[in-house]
Amino acid sequence: RIVYLDGQYLAETEAKVSIFDRGFLMADGVYEVTSVLGGKLVDFPGHIVRLQRSLDALEIRNPLSSDDWLEVHRQLIVRNNIDEGMIYLQVTRGNPGDRDFAFPPADLPPTVVLFTQAKPGLANNPAAKTGLRIISIPDIRWGRRDIKTVQLLYPSMGKMMAKKAGVDDAWFVEEELVTEGTSNNAYIVKGNRIITRALSNDILHGITRAAVLRFAAEAQMEVEERSFSIEEAQAADEAFVTSASTFVMPVVEIDGAKIGAGTPGPIVARLREIYLEEML
Numbered sequence: 658r659i660v661y662l663d664g665q666y667l668a669e670t671e672a673k674v675s676i677f678d679r680g681f682l683m684a685d686g687v688y689e690v691t692s693v694l695g696g697k698l699v700d701f702p703g704h705i706v707r708l709q710r711s712l713d714a715l716e717i718r719n720p721l722s723s724d725d726w727l728e729v730h731r732q733l734i735v736r737n738n739i740d741e742g743m744i745y746l747q748v749t750r751g752n753p754g755d756r757d758f759a760f761p762p763a764d765l766p767p768t769v770v771l772f773t774q775a776k777p778g779l780a781n782n783p784a785a786k787t788g789l790r791i792i793s794i795p796d797i798r799w800g801r802r803d804i805k806t807v808q809l810l811y812p813s814m815g816k817m818m819a820k821k822a823g824v825d826d827a828w829f830v831e832e833e834l835v836t837e838g839t840s841n842n843a844y845i846v847k848g849n850r851i852i853t854r855a856l857s858n859d860i861l862h863g864i865t866r867a868a869v870l871r872f873a874a875e876a877q878m879e880v881e882e883r884s885f886s887i888e889e890a891q892a893a894d895e896a897f898v899t900s901a902s903t904f905v906m907p908v909v910e911i912d913g914a915k916i917g918a919g920t921p922g923p924i925v926a927r928l929r930e931i932y933l934e935e936m937l
């Protein structure tokens with residue numbers, strides 16, 4: 658792979674970052690994941706707007722302009738010949754040359770890393786036909802989940818808890834209410850109505866979420882932004898998750914209880930179809 662590091666395109670084995678980088682020592686950085694379908698970026702402007710928001714929240718300087726970000730993404734798609742896959746972008750606070758809790762001076766250059774992940778068959782993911790089985794786990798993450806930081810230890814542990822339980826993923830629950838999935842936003846469907854938690858500091862403001870809610874409204878579905886419990890989800894007609902890497906993905910089982918018939922339902926299938934049509 659050809660990767661991008663601080664202004665240079667390098668072979669992945671040549672790209673090296675300091676052991677003192679704040680990303681490495683403190684998880685002091687933010688990231689974005691953008692999908693590529695048919696060699697084109699999916700919903701790119703939204704990711705760059707959110708990147709700016711995450712950087713602002715942590716007072717990390719944005720080292721590139723929106724045009725430059727786009728150019729680096731395009732270069733990586735071409736240089737790695739990506740048709741279907743993902744581009745990972747990370748900005749950390751940089752390398753102060755030592756370990757210190759206090760932030761380094763604001764003029765320290767941030768460290769910028771981007772790389773591609775080829776995923777042939779991404780749009781035709783077979784999981785969309787079978788649906789995901791999930792468990793619920795307590796949400797013990799910090800209180801600024803709206804900032805897309807690289808601090809992903811607990812979400813990784815959540816995926817492992819799901820794996821150990823023999824299922825696909827987990828939904829986080831706080832005060833009896835679902836916040837979101839380990840790496841996606843969570844939804845239930847009742848009749849013609851899509852229900853998902855309202856935006857706040859409690860969840861990541863998904864780029865896919867924004868698009869899917871817009872398409873749902875355009876398709877005459879009702880959209881209700883409010884919290885729901887696991888019990889309500891288990892009694893729903895359908896359930897699903899959204900993210901840049903999975904688009905719209907049905908959920909067919911929560912904590913051992915089947916959702917509806919236990920197979921992906923028509924509303925979620927329609928939403929996935931609309932999303933992929935609009936984005937391709």
Ligand code: PDD
Pocket residue numbers: 690837838839840841842860861862863864865866899900901902
């Ligand atoms: N995860 N919530 C969390 C906690 C996430 O990590 C993600 C994305 C989302 C969905 O956001 P978006 O639709 O903008 O991808 C919600 C990415 C894909 C990841 O960590 O790989």
